Every structure is written in structure tokens, then in C-alpha cells.
Amino acid sequence: MTKRQRLGVNIDHVATIRNARGGIFPDPVRAALLAETAGADGITAHLREDRRHIRDEDIEALVAALTIPLNFEMASTSEMQEIALKFCPNAICIVPEKREERTTEGGLDVANDRSRLSDFIKPLLDVGCRVSLFVEPDERQLEASAEAWATNQEHLGTLCMISGQLEHLVAQVDLLAKPMWDIENKCAEFKHEAK
Numbered sequence: 001m002t003k004r005q006r007l008g009v010n011i012d013h014v015a016t017i018r019n020a021r022g023g024i025f026p027d028p029v030r031a032a033l034l035a036e037t038a039g040a041d042g043i044t045a046h047l048r049e050d051r052r053h054i055r056d057e058d059i060e061a062l063v064a065a066l067t068i069p070l071n072f073e074m075a076s077t078s079e080m081q082e083i084a085l086k087f088c089p090n091a092i093c094i095v096p097e098k099r100e101e102r103t104t105e106g107g108l109d110v111a112n113d114r115s116r117l118s119d120f121i122k123p124l125l126d127v128g129c130r131v132s133l134f135v136e137p138d139e140r141q142l143e144a145s146a147e148a149w150a151t152n153q154e155h156l157g158t159l160c161m162i163s164g165q166l167e168h169l170v171a172q173v174d175l176l177a178k179p180m181w182d183i184e185n186k187c188a189e190f191k192h193e194a195k
Helices: 012-021 028-037 056-065 078-087 110-126 139-147 157-161 166-176 183-194
Strands: 008-010 042-046 070-074 091-094 130-134 152-154
Touching (some): 008 028, 012 042, 028 056, 042 056, 056 070, 056 078, 110 130, 110 139
Parallel strands (some): 008 042, 042 070, 070 091, 091 130, 130 152
16 A cells, blocks of 8 residues: 655745735635635745745744644744744744845755754753754665664755656665656656757
């Protein structure tokens, strides 16, 4: 029997459009509720330090409205930790942030920042949040993530961007040691969208 795949819906760019328009529509919370009604298993929202898409009030409204898990993406800053501890989302994904990027690119360097990240993660675990780290599919980073108290690791971007290196791709997927969907199809979709 195969395990059912779960669908998490990221609502960040609904907020990006709202913010670009300067109004209140489209509403990312309404989008999250529509996704929940349609059968999504979770919602992902990234509260960036520059608030370019999701805003503080969106997180508050999502926590109040959702009956499915919220995956709160954030940088490892004291400000974000304080917000996470206030709202206690089901899951937290700690990501690197660079102001010049459109979306999160690359992974955290957990191997060289393990001690600080461990101290950062512990209070989040203490209040019951699951914590994942956005890392490259690299053995050194994955081992450091486990040592830093992370309950999970995530990163697909690099996997999809590897072109013509299927053996390397399969080795990296095996290294992640968790079920993944058909990487070839996902990479083909990514390449098609990038054209």
C-alpha cells in the first residue's frame, strides 16, 4: 500500500499581487481557506524580514482561521523567532533570506552555523512546533541539520535545476531519505515553466 502524498499550498504570491496593487485583494487568507476547502493538507506562508508579501497581520489571521497545519517560513532572526513563539504554528521552516532574490535560493549553511541554529530552534521545539531547515541536498548539511535539532530538512530547488545529471540527482534524492514524487516529471515541469 502506498502512502498518500500530502499537498501544501504556498500563498506567498497571492500576497505579492495584493501588495503590488496596494489594496486588500486578493486576500491571501481567503486563498488559504479556499485551498483548505478544496482539500489541501497544509498552508505555507513566508513572513520575510522585508514583508514583501506576507505581513504580520496575515500570519495572525491564518493562525485564527485555519483548521489545517500552517507551515511558517522565516529567517533565523530574533524578530521572527518572537513572532513564531507568539503564534506557535504547526511547523516552521527556517530559510536563508537575501533581499535581492525573488524567492528563496540556496540553502542554509547549517554545518557552519549549527551552534547558533541549535540555540534558535530549541525554544520553538519547546512550544511544540516542528522545525525544518531549508538546506542543500548535501550530506554534510543534512547531518548538521539533524544535530541542530531540526525535525526535517527541505530543499527541492537545486534538485530541479540540475540539468542532464540524473545519476547525480538520484544520488541526492536517495541521500534525503524520504519519499519524493517523480523528480524527472517535476524537473521537466520546472524547465518548461522557465522557458
